[in-house]
Amino acid sequence: MVRTPLTPEERERGERLGRLLRAARGPRSMLEIATAAGLSAETLRKIETGRAPTPAFFTVAALAGVLELSMDELVAHCAPEPAAA
Template sequence: MVRLPLTPAEVERGQRLGALLRRARGERSILDTALDARVSPETLRKIESGRVATPAFPTIAAIADVLGLSLDAVWAEISQSERGVDRLWAQRT
């Protein structure tokens, strides 16, 4: 299966997701967080660094649960900038 290249919006959303998870993790180690979420530390590291911009939903759900984040809050945070871009695009057309 060939993956299509990510759009700039997807890359930006992945970076916002990574930043959110890093902030929520605080002083907690990547290893402890990953093990509690049942994902590999490398997977969590890649998500936090934005190298995995579109992680699987169950992965994000598990990490969010461990960090005490609601999925609604995660979505609101990572899609925040996109709404502004959508509004700007609508104004131009």
């Protein structure tokens, strides 16, 4: 299966998601959060660094639950930025 290349906007959205998750994790270890969400630490690392810019919905939902973030917060933070006029 060949995956369609991501657009620059999709990559940026993934980077914003990663930054938000990293900030919400705070001083807690990557392993602690990943384990609580049912993920591997490597998966969380890829999401936080933007190397996995389009994680599955249920992965994001699990992380949001562990990090006590609402899905509304995630959407608002990761929504595409308005185009310059």
